[in-house]
Amino acid sequence: MRFYHRLASPRHFYRIAGQWIPWLAGIFFVLLVWGLYESLFVAPTDYQQGESYRIIFIHVPAAWMSMFIYFIMAVAGAINLVWRMKMAEVVLVASAPIGAAFTFLALVTGSLWGKPMWGTWWVWDARLTSELFLLFLYLGIIALYGAIEDKRTAGRAVSILALVGVVNLPIIHFSVEWWNTLHQGSTVSLMGGAKMDPRMLRPLLVMSFAFKFYYGWVLFLRARNEVLERERNTSWVRELVEGKAT
Amino acid sequence: MKPSKLSLGSAFWLLLKRDLVLAMRRRSEFINPILFFILVCALFPLAIGSDPNLIRKIAPGVIWVAALLASLLTLDSLFRGDFEDGTLEQYVLSAHPVSILVIAKVIAHWLITGLPLILVAPLLGVLLSLPAGATGILVLTLALGTPVLSLIGSVGVALTVGLRRGGVLLSLLVLPLYVPVLIFATDAVNTAVTGIPVTAQLSIIGAMLFLALALAPLATAASLRVSLS
Amino acid sequence: MSEFLRMGGYAFYVWTSYGLAFVLMTALVVSPLIEKKRLIEGIRRKLRRERREK
Numbered sequence: 001m002r003f004y005h006r007l008a009s010p011r012h013f014y015r016i017a018g019q020w021i022p023w024l025a026g027i028f029f030v031l032l033v034w035g036l037y038e039s040l041f042v043a044p045t046d047y048q049q050g051e052s053y054r055i056i057f058i059h060v061p062a063a064w065m066s067m068f069i070y071f072i073m074a075v076a077g078a079i080n081l082v083w084r085m086k087m088a089e090v091v092l093v094a095s096a097p098i099g100a101a102f103t104f105l106a107l108v109t110g111s112l113w114g115k116p117m118w119g120t121w122w123v124w125d126a127r128l129t130s131e132l133f134l135l136f137l138y139l140g141i142i143a144l145y146g147a148i149e150d151k152r153t154a155g156r157a158v159s160i161l162a163l164v165g166v167v168n169l170p171i172i173h174f175s176v177e178w179w180n181t182l183h184q185g186s187t188v189s190l191m192g193g194a195k196m197d198p199r200m201l202r203p204l205l206v207m208s209f210a211f212k213f214y215y216g217w218v219l220f221l222r223a224r225n226e227v228l229e230r231e232r233n234t235s236w237v238r239e240l241v242e243g244k245a246t
Numbered sequence: 247m248k249p250s251k252l253s254l255g256s257a258f259w260l261l262l263k264r265d266l267v268l269a270m271r272r273r274s275e276f277i278n279p280i281l282f283f284i285l286v287c288a289l290f291p292l293a294i295g296s297d298p299n300l301i302r303k304i305a306p307g308v309i310w311v312a313a314l315l316a317s318l319l320t321l322d323s324l325f326r327g328d329f330e331d332g333t334l335e336q337y338v339l340s341a342h343p344v345s346i347l348v349i350a351k352v353i354a355h356w357l358i359t360g361l362p363l364i365l366v367a368p369l370l371g372v373l374l375s376l377p378a379g380a381t382g383i384l385v386l387t388l389a390l391g392t393p394v395l396s397l398i399g400s401v402g403v404a405l406t407v408g409l410r411r412g413g414v415l416l417s418l419l420v421l422p423l424y425v426p427v428l429i430f431a432t433d434a435v436n437t438a439v440t441g442i443p444v445t446a447q448l449s450i451i452g453a454m455l456f457l458a459l460a461l462a463p464l465a466t467a468a469s470l471r472v473s474l475s
Numbered sequence: 476m477s478e479f480l481r482m483g484g485y486a487f488y489v490w491t492s493y494g495l496a497f498v499l500m501t502a503l504v505v506s507p508l509i510e511k512k513r514l515i516e517g518i519r520r521k522l523r524r525e526r527r528e529k
């Protein structure tokens with residue numbers, strides 16, 4: 001309990017996040033090297049898609065992250081609205097660009113994967129379409145936060161928006177799936193229904209864990225900046241800056 | 247001044263009546279969106295050619311997208327006037343739950359801007375050579391769907407009402423949330439063209455309406471509090 | 476080795492995907508590091524100015 005209490009104060013958050021950063025970065029790099037080795041060298045060639053399917057090891061973890069981060073943001077938003085916890089707000093705001101980047105990555109890699117499989121860069125496939133609208137939800141949050149001058153007000157506004165978004169996300173997903181099954185044209189599912197070879201599944205899981213740690217790392221980097229900016233007039237930030245000067 | 251003993255019910259009705267009276271004084275507020283709606287639909291045949299089969303095929307989509315944009319355009323007026331003259335702050339400070347007052351405002355707003363769209367929709371159905379049966383379903387989907395648009399939109403307006411240039415931002419916030427309504431409504435009309443029953447789609451839109459009615463006013467009320475702080 | 480780089484004829488798609496992931500993820504790490512330097516520099520300058528005014 002005391003640990004959470006401390007995490008709620010900007011000063012302790014800054015310090016604890018600083019202690020975690022090297023660990024998160026270290027674990028990320030270890031997992032990344034392992035995951036890349038597994039996905040590029042160990043995983044066998046797919047008998048249908050050839051080598052092109054290796055994009056899956058970027059595309060699918062990125063798509064998972066895009067949803068995971070949005071969910072985290074909504075939880076942070078709820079915590080901020082209920083308990084007025086400043087650090088939840090910081091986590092929400094610092095997460096948005098990371099989530100948007102992963103969504104963008106999932107979209108572009110999906111398109112790069114689709115080109116050799118479907119013959120065109122873009123097909124209105126259910127997953128890609130959902131990702132596209134998820135990207136708009138992220139951009140909306142970033143834009144709203146940027147548009148409101150007072151950062152405390154902006155933080156609470158985006159908390160509400162993140163919650164509204166998370167209620168809508170399953171509905172959007174469900175409706176896109178419905179729409180996709182009706183208008184099935186040239187769509188070939190990228191993830192074939194067949195059971196996956198464990199040698200393909202393992203790199204997928206390792207990479208998705210690597211991305212999780214990466215998120216933690218970058219989140220703390222960004223959150224620390226956000227804290228510094230918001231607390232720039234407090235004595236502890238001044239002491240911190242002065243300490244570094246000498 | 248005597249503290250007001252207005253019950254919640256009468257506050258609700260007073261607010262509703264006030265907004266309708268105000269709208270009657272400014273007729274352009276509900277005539278312009280209708281004109282916009284018709285105009286957008288009239289542009290499509292000019293853009294894609296006059297082939298009746300093609301027009302019939304895209305008619306449900308065109309009418310619904312136009313309705314979506316028309317309702318988006320009118321959203322800004324939902325809280326703008328009350329925000330500028332300070333009335334909005336009075337609502338938030340009043341003893342009544344803000345979310346209930348929000349429902350009154352949204353209903354008034356929908357009567358002014360949403361209902362006219364439904365009334366002209368059959369005309370557009372004729373213009374875009376939609377079969378009569380499908381036009382009936384089109385009206386039904388608009389009747390169920392446009393209130394959802396107004397309710398979702400109210401959250402977006404409440405979040406952006408304090409901003410000087412909130413217009414484009416509002417569309418970025420709100421349009422992605424309109425996707426489910428658009429999908430099920432156009433699917434219902436498209437299916438109705440082929441003569442297959444569409445109760446599934448209509449019940450899903452109805453469910454969305456109830457969900458939006460339950461949740462959106464709460465989010466709107468919270469957003470108004472944030473925007474006015 | 477060149478067989479590996481060819482990716483069975485899909486080199487462009489596979490390596491563009493991995494490359495984009497690399498570029499994006501690097502940028503997301505580098506940008507807050509630069510931002511932090513700028514922030515601390517800004518706060519330090521402000522402190523110096525305040526001290527001079529005293």
